[in-house]
Amino acid sequence: MTDAGELIAGRYRLAERIGQGAMGVVWRARDERLDRVVAVKQLDYDPAIGQAAGDQAALRALREARLTARLRHPHAVTVHDVVEVSGEPYLVMEYLPSRSLADILLDRDRLPADEVARIGAQIASALAAAHAEGVMHRDVTPANVLIGESGVAKIADFGISRATGEGLVTGGGFIAGTPAFLAPEVAGGGEGGFPADVFALGATLYRALEGTPPFGTDDNPIALLLKVAKEEVIPPRHDGPLAEVLGRLLRRDPAERPTMVEAQELFEAVTENRPLPPSRPRRTATRLIRVRRSRRPIVLASAAGAVLLALGVVIGTALVPDGTATVAAPVSSSPPGTTPPSPTTTTDLGCAARYEVTNSWPGGYQVEVTVRNDHGAGLSGWRVLWTLPAGHRISDLWNGSFTVEGSAVTVENASWNAKLDASGSTTFGFIALTQSGSGGARPSLTCRTL
Structure with missing residues (x-):
């Protein structure tokens, strides 16, 4: 048990506890080497996940924290150091005298629109940089938005909730995050991406504006997860530009939400009383190259069903023979700072996949892949x-x-986006890291139905 006065990693002297939650205890401490006040978070994992999983959780916590330590932003709590003592991970962060938005909302219930928009612009800027x-x-929840004594907002605890096992543990598995602020795709058992952060920020600010989560x-x-996964957001009582911004962030389809950079621009437009930028058009209609094949019988099989994580939704499965031919695209690369390569489209029996580099930077890039049902009937699963x-x-x-x-x-559908009607489409995305350069390569894809 860590006590006041203990020296961590030979340099951080614990002074007093200043917070405690599911992820562990936070201490005010002094960095004796640099003679400055810091906050030390002693990470802990949820006992429900077990000792073996807890050991893995500690490793994930250290890995995620080291990744987060790269981020330096005026509206993100800075991670100074990551240390391990007797197998226990500790985060050393900037000390920020503050209150969480959750604590503030306990006292005030809701905040005026201009204050919510100001907080949104600051937090969105940090998340966009991340x-x-x-x-x-x-x-992203009210508990992880900190408001300093000067009114400056900062976001804390990047990625740590999943790493330490905080969240919902059910008989069917584990979901990291706070149910009331989860994106529908995450509540439905899928792996959330950047759009899930956008939704969670919208849900957090909706709570601040409306007095209740969306x-x-x-x-x-x-029961709450079921609502998030299946139902629509409760219409806000407020109107005006901020309500419209939150509506865009809270769209059910991840592909229809703004990026975090766009969310920042929207909040800044509200705070500056400027017209809102129009929604960025999503390019879903693309020319697909079809490969003609001889018709073969379609074999239909009923499946016992897959249990949707934490929700118990049974999904039937239709099996469609997949082909092997693809339309290959040349592989090229673009140096940092140049225009990303044009998107590529490849097809297979029943579906087509369109690959597009949407962002790139030295050492990495972001990709969006659009999967379209290219068959005359609905499909129940896909693989790229x-x-x-x-x-x-x-x-x-x-x-x-x-x-x-x-x-x-190999990328397979999530549970919530497996089924596609005829000519229907969905998207998935990913971040790739490279050893050098921005990595603007264009591989050839094969899309197969399941």
Whole structure:
């Protein structure tokens, strides 16, 4: 048990506890080497996940924290150091005399629109910078938004909720995050990506403006997850530009939400009384190259069903023979600072996949892949395959699940976006890191139905 006065890692002297939650205890401490006050978070994991999982959680916590330590932004709590003592991970962060937005809302219930917009602009700017670094937050909630004594807002605890096991543990599995502020795709058991952070920020600010989360409250977390996964957001009582901004952030389809950079621009327009920028058009209608094949019988099979994580939704499965031919696209690369390569479209029996680099930076890039049902009937599952260029690795993927064997990448649908009507489409995205350069390679894709 850590006590006041203890010296951590030979330099951080604990003074007093200043907070405690599901992820552990926070101490005010002094860095004796640099003679400055810091905050030390002694990370802990949820006992419900077990000792073995807890050991893995500690390793994930250290890995996520080291990744977060790269981020330096005026509206993000800075991680100074990550240390391990007797197998226990500790985060050393800037000391910020503050109150969480959650605590403030206990006293005030709701905040005026101009104050909510100001907080939104600041937090969105920090999250946009994090996304550009390939870092997701995964638990944007009022409890993780800190308001300093000068009124400056900062976001804390990037990625730590998933790493330490904070969240909902059910008989069917584990969901990291706070149910009332989860994006629908995450509540439905999918792996959330950057759009899930956008939704969570919208839900957090909706709570501040409306006095209740966008799906209401429920003492039963499973019932609340069902609401988030299936129902629509409660229409806000407020109107005006801020309500419209929150509506855009809270769209059910992740592909229809603004990026975090766009969210920042929207909040800044509200705070400056400027007209809102129009919604960025989503390019879903693309010319697809079809490959003619002889018709083969379609074999239909009924499946016992897959249990949707934490929700118990049974999904039937239709099996469609997949083909092997693809339309290959040339592989090219673009140096940092140049225009990303044009998107590529490849097809297979029943579906087509369109690959587009949407952002790139030295050492990494972001990709959006659009999957379209290219068959005359609905499909119940899809899979996209490609070869990862040498020296590239996927660090995060949303709206699906992926496996990598050598350089072969396979992405399969999430539970919520498996079914596509005829000519229907969905998207998944990922962050890839490279050993050098911005990695603007264009692989050829194979899309197969399941």
